[in-house]
Amino acid sequence: MEKMVTRRQFIITGATGLAAIYGISACTKSDSSLSTSENVKAAVIDPPTGEVFKDPPEMPNLSANAGVVEIALEAKTAKVKIKGVNADLMTYNGYFPQQTIRVRRGDNLIVNFKNSLPLTTEKNILGYTKNITNIHTHGWHVSPSGKSDNVFRHINPGEEFLYEYDTSKQEAGTLNFLHSHGHGLITEQMWGGIAGCALVVADEVDGLSGFETHIMSLNDMSLVGTNPAPHTHEDYMNGKEGDIVMVNGQINPLLPIRPGQVQRWRVVNASTARYYKLSLEKHTMYLIGTDGGLLDKPYPLSDILLTPGERVDLLIKADQGSGNYRFLSMPYDRGGNVPQTITIMTASYSENSVKDEIPASVNPNAKKLNMDTASLRKAQIVLSMGVNKGLINNKSFGDDPFVHTSKVGTFELWEIQNFSGMDHPFHQHVNPAQIISMKGGEKGYASLYSSIPAWKDTINVPKGGSVTMLVPVRDFSGKTVFHCHIIEHGDLGMMAVWDIVK
Ligand SMILES: [Cu+2]
Numbered sequence: 414m415e416k417m418v419t420r421r422q423f424i425i426t427g428a429t430g431l432a433a434i435y436g437i438s439a440c441t442k443s444d445s446s447l448s449t450s451e452n453v454k455a456a457v458i459d460p461p462t463g464e465v466f467k468d469p470p471e472m473p474n475l476s477a478n479a480g481v482v483e484i485a486l487e488a489k490t491a492k493v494k495i496k497g498v499n500a501d502l503m504t505y506n507g508y509f510p511q512q513t514i515r516v517r518r519g520d521n522l523i524v525n526f527k528n529s530l531p532l533t534t535e536k537n538i539l540g541y542t543k544n545i546t547n548i549h550t551h552g553w554h555v556s557p558s559g560k561s562d563n564v565f566r567h568i569n570p571g572e573e574f575l576y577e578y579d580t581s582k583q584e585a586g587t588l589n590f591l592h593s594h595g596h597g598l599i600t601e602q603m604w605g606g607i608a609g610c611a612l613v614v615a616d617e618v619d620g621l622s623g624f625e626t627h628i629m630s631l632n633d634m635s636l637v638g639t640n641p642a643p644h645t646h647e648d649y650m651n652g653k654e655g656d657i658v659m660v661n662g663q664i665n666p667l668l669p670i671r672p673g674q675v676q677r678w679r680v681v682n683a684s685t686a687r688y689y690k691l692s693l694e695k696h697t698m699y700l701i702g703t704d705g706g707l708l709d710k711p712y713p714l715s716d717i718l719l720t721p722g723e724r725v726d727l728l729i730k731a732d733q734g735s736g737n738y739r740f741l742s743m744p745y746d747r748g749g750n751v752p753q754t755i756t757i758m759t760a761s762y763s764e765n766s767v768k769d770e771i772p773a774s775v776n777p778n779a780k781k782l783n784m785d786t787a788s789l790r791k792a793q794i795v796l797s798m799g800v801n802k803g804l805i806n807n808k809s810f811g812d813d814p815f816v817h818t819s820k821v822g823t824f825e826l827w828e829i830q831n832f833s834g835m836d837h838p839f840h841q842h843v844n845p846a847q848i849i850s851m852k853g854g855e856k857g858y859a860s861l862y863s864s865i866p867a868w869k870d871t872i873n874v875p876k877g878g879s880v881t882m883l884v885p886v887r888d889f890s891g892k893t894v895f896h897c898h899i900i901e902h903g904d905l906g907m908m909a910v911w912d913i914v915k
Pocket of ligand 1: 836837838897898899902903907
C-alpha cells in the first residue's frame with residue numbers, strides 16, 4: 414500500500430539516541446543535550462567569507478591524438494581538508510572537488526578507470542556490499558551499452574575497466590557531470606566525496622567566449638570525526654542534508670568580479686539530496702543554458718531552483734555599487750528537509766570597471782519542439798515512497814524493477830506523477846526531454862521550464878504534483894534507467910529500467 418510521508422515521520426531519533434528535529438522552518442536549541450551540528454539544523458548557514466574562489470582543477474589529457482581525450486580515473490580514499498578537518502573521503506584521483514574533463518563534440522573520451530577503494534565484505538545499511546562502483550556520464554546522450562554509459566556494469570575493488578564514449582551525438586555547450594552509479598551504493602559514495610566531476614562539452618557559439626567563466630559544483634556533507642556522517646534509515650527516507658555546504662569544496666569563498674563585468678557561472682548541484690534556490694543579492698541572474706545545452710537567449714531571473722542533478726548556465730552582470738554580494742540558497746520546503754538560507758559564496762567587486770553587456774541572443778538553434786502530442790505513445794510513471802523503499806509504479810528497483818520499453822526513433826509523452834509528501838527530482842539517462850507542463854510546486858520553476866527551449870535530463874516533480882514531458886528516443890538502443898536524483902531515494906529503489914529497443 415502507498416504510504417505517504419508525513420511531517421511526523423521527520424521527527425526521528427538518531428543512532429545515538431538524541432532527538433533530531435526536522436521539518437520545521439526554524440529549529441532552536443531547545444535541549445542542551447543536542448550539541449552536535451548533526452542533531453540541530455540551523456535555519457541560517459552564514460559562514461564568514463573564506464579564501465578566494467577556485468575553479469576545479471583540470472584533468473590532464475593523456476592522448477596526443479586529435480579527436481581523442483584520454484584520462485586516468487581512479488576511485489580511491491584520500492585525505493581532503495574539509496572545514497579545517499583532514500577528512501577521509503572517497504575521491505576520484507584524490508581530488509575534492511573533482512577534476513574537470515573537457516571534450517569537444519565528436520571527441521572519443523577514453524577513461525582508464527580503476528577501482529582502488531578498499532576490498533571488503535562489509536555491507537551497508539541497505540544490504541549492499543560496499544565499495545563496488547562504476548561511472549555514469551550524467552546527461553550525456555551516448556550509448557548506454559558495452560563500454561559506454563553502462564550503469565549495469567559493476568567494477569569491484571581492485572578491478573580496472575576501459576570506458577569509451579563517442580560524443581558525436583552529444584549537444585555542445587553543455588555542463589554535465591560524472592559520478593558513481595552502483596545501485597544501493599551511490600549515496601554513500603557521492604556523499605563521501607565521489608561527486609561533481611564536471612564534464613564540459615565545448616561551446617559551438619561565438620557570443621560567450623569573451624566572458625570570464627567559472628564552474629561551480631555544489632556539495633554538502635556532515636562529518637563525524639574525520640568521516641562523512643553515516644546514513645540512517647531515516648536519512649535514506651528524508652534525503653540527508655549536510656551542515657557543511659561547499660562550492661568546489663570551499664566554504665563561502667570570495668569571487669572577485671569587476672564593476673560592469675559579465676561573468677558566466679556554470680553550476681551543477683552535485684549534492685545527494687539538498688535543493689538549492691539560487692539567488693545573488695541585488696542582482697538579476699540571466700539563464701543561458703540548462704542540463705541539455707544553451708538556450709536561444711538569456712532569461713532574467715531573481716532566483717532559480719536547482720535540484721540534485723540539475724545544472725544551470727548563468728550570466729551575472731556586476732551592475733550594483735561596489736561591495737560584497739552573497740550568492741545564496743534561499744529556503745525551499747521540498748518535504749523532509751529543513752528550509753534554510755545558506756551563503757554559498759560571496760561576489761566581491763574589485764579592480765577597475767569594464768563595460769560588458771548581456772548578449773541579446775545565445776544559441777539560435779535552440780527551439781521548443783512543436784508537435785501534436787495527441788498521437789504519441791504515453792507513459793505513466795508514478796513516484797512514491799514505501800517503508801524504507803522508494804517505488805516507481807509500485808515497484809522497487811532492488812526487488813523487481815519496473816521496466817519501460819521504448820523504440821529508437823520515436824517520441825513519447827511521459828507523465829510523471831508524485832504520490833508522496835516530498836518533491837522528487839526525476840532523472841532519465843541517455844535522452845534529454847522537453848517539459849510540456851508541470852502541476853504543483855513553484856510557479857516560477859514550472860512556467861520557466863514549460864516555456865523555454867530547454868533540454869532537461871533532471872526535473873523536479875513537486876509533492877502531490879506532476880510533470881509532463883516530451884521524450885525523443887534517439888540514436889541508441891540498450892538498457893538504461895530513470896530514477897529519483899535524491900540519491901538516497903534511488904538507492905532505496907525509486908529507479909526503473911528503461912529498455913530501449915531497435
Ligand atoms: Cu526522491
